[in-house]
Amino acid sequence: MPTSPRAPRGMHDVLPEDADLIRFIRDTAERVARLYDYRQITTPIVEDASVFLHTAGDESDIVQKEVYLFEDRGGDRLALRPEGTAAACRAYIEHGMSSRPQPVRLFYFGPFFRYDRPQAGRYRQLTQFGVEAIGTDSPAADAELIDLQLTLYRELGFPADELILRINSIGTAETRRRYAEVLTAHFQPHLGTLSRDSQRRFETNILRILDSKEDAAHPAVIVAPNILDYLSEDDAAHFEAVKSHLDALDIRYEVDPRIVRGLDYYARTVWEVEPPGAGGQSTIGAGGRYDGLIEVLGGPSTPAVGFATGIERIALNMRERGLGSTEEAAPDVVTIPLGEQGALAAARAAAILRAAGVSVRNGLPGRSMKAAMRGAGVSGARYALIVGDAEAEAGTVVLKPLRGDEEQRTVAIDDLGAWGAATATVGL
RNA sequence: GUGGGUGUGGCCUAGCGGUUAGGGCGUCAGGUUGUGGCCCUGAAGAUCGGGGGUUCGAAUCCCCUCACCCACCCCA
Incomplete structure (x- = not known):
């Protein structure tokens, strides 16, 4: 495999x-x-x-x-x-x-x-x-x-x-050249007692001996000349x-x-x-x-x-x-389409709401209402928007609040834009 | 480049020589006819990172390899 x-x-x-x-x-x-x-x-x-x-x-x-x-x-x-x-x-x-x-x-x-x-x-x-x-x-x-x-x-x-x-x-580079010479003279006698890493740095980049983790407590490191003096x-x-x-x-x-x-x-x-x-x-x-x-x-x-x-x-x-926002992104509205006509109407309703600035997850048709509602609940959305064939026929949608104890109500699809604009500005 | 640790379904994890590899979370579906978050039931999903050995038998032991993690090194 x-x-x-x-x-x-x-x-x-x-x-x-x-x-x-x-x-x-x-x-x-x-x-x-x-x-x-x-x-x-x-x-x-x-x-x-x-x-x-x-x-x-x-x-x-x-x-x-x-x-x-x-x-x-x-x-x-x-x-x-x-x-x-x-x-x-x-x-x-x-x-x-x-x-x-x-x-x-x-x-x-x-x-x-x-x-x-x-x-x-x-x-x-x-x-x-x-x-x-x-x-x-x-x-x-x-x-x-x-x-x-x-x-x-x-x-x-x-x-x-x-x-x-x-x-x-x-x-400047010149300062560091002079300083490196001073360091070389300083560390030369202690070379034997320094760590292997520091010995390597002695050859490659002597300034780095100063921030060696291993030799931080080494007496020669502690009393090393200070670059600020140069x-x-x-x-x-x-x-x-x-x-x-x-x-x-x-x-x-x-x-x-x-x-x-x-x-x-x-x-x-x-x-x-x-x-x-x-x-x-x-x-x-x-x-x-x-x-x-x-x-x-x-x-x-x-x-x-x-x-x-x-x-x-x-x-x-x-x-x-624990800094920064921990809030999970959630849509404002999740649609619950039921039936073929309902699915078409739900898509239209979603478009109207989005144009008004409301974020909408358009539920995909084919799931049972129970499963769709469950999904809407888990999503964290504020509203479920139920659109079945009956609503499609009547030109309405059912708006069901998913939080709080507001009653669900039926809204004409033509009024959705206004509702969306209003709720969007309030921040839902 | 050097050293150490880890590696089981998407995630967390039990098992540490003989199990149909178990659980939790998550996912999906049901719990009667169009209403959620809790709960219940069920389903899908892993051959145990990969390869090679040892053994009658390995997720479990050994070797190699890969990946991830941690420290060193480096850090423009």
Whole structure:
């Protein structure tokens, strides 16, 4: 027996009962973005592979293992987009947005793809909401984006003081080069006592030793030099300004010098937002400055800052906390057609009601009345609309309330529109 | 990429060497002639993820494989 196909590994169907929550998050995100005057950009799900390969550094794990790469029939090398920022920047350059008022404020919402091993909160197809301010180096923009991001979480129902915002400044690529040298000198004598992972990181990405889970309590990690001590004067001033803005907005944060980013185009501010006490894949959103990215993509040197947040992780957290609406979608009216003429009249009645803004499930003919009524009861509808041959003949329908103790009554089919309009505005 | 756990009808699950593989939810149909949500009755639906072994006999033991989950790694 051949097994029937399943959704690809790490990819999921969003069933109707889950769709409401996702839509709520999406609507809220878009509403909040517009509150801050950001406008939507939608880019293709597929990009020329170079958009992501050049920006991620050709040698890194990211490219080697985690990007869905393929060649199309014309021989072009394409990639399923793994993130939104590079694509937004590509569009910024391609459409000459540097000649629009700066910064260009953009947001996006959509699917992304990473060939990772799935686990809690990590999927191969994921949904992200991201916001970017391209064309400004103002620390006020960094703070605005942090504020926007936290506002989104608050609007979704997360208690304001529950989420932890951690921020850091990583200076420029030059800063990190100098800092990495200092770290190398610092960890060299302790190499033997560090975990295998950290030993590997010592070679590949030494900054990552700082957020190793295994060596978090290692004395050498605890007393490691702080990147903030290696910032240039300008970068330090920028970071101070970001913090001042956050203070002015009453945003609580924790400076965490262990937050780092590997790639060269990152600069200055980086931040992460995490729910308390969560496990493995806990960060629900992260952001930072990428002053060097546009240039890497062949555009003019343009400072920019942005963040992205994972919708599935937000949904996961919301469900754990019982946030979001739990109301099941139900039609307002379910029709109960009986007999051939009744079925025709029921369909007409349904059309009239829908035109008036009432949602109607038109019952299909052929079931016993008992079964049809049972279905109407289970559906959660407010009214059953019974139409048999007799009613069809008389040009009427029977309107039976399914909740409360209102009596059922007979209504002329010609009056249904008015009834529908009236009840629809009252919200039934 | 590494390690651990799990895998029985649509969903939850009992069974852990010999059962016609049991139950709950759900679905569908009935409970007299055109009126629901509760209740009652009945039906459909699984060969126990897949493959290979051990055994007189396997859902139950072993091996392989796949998938899912969890953690590590990675996290643009």
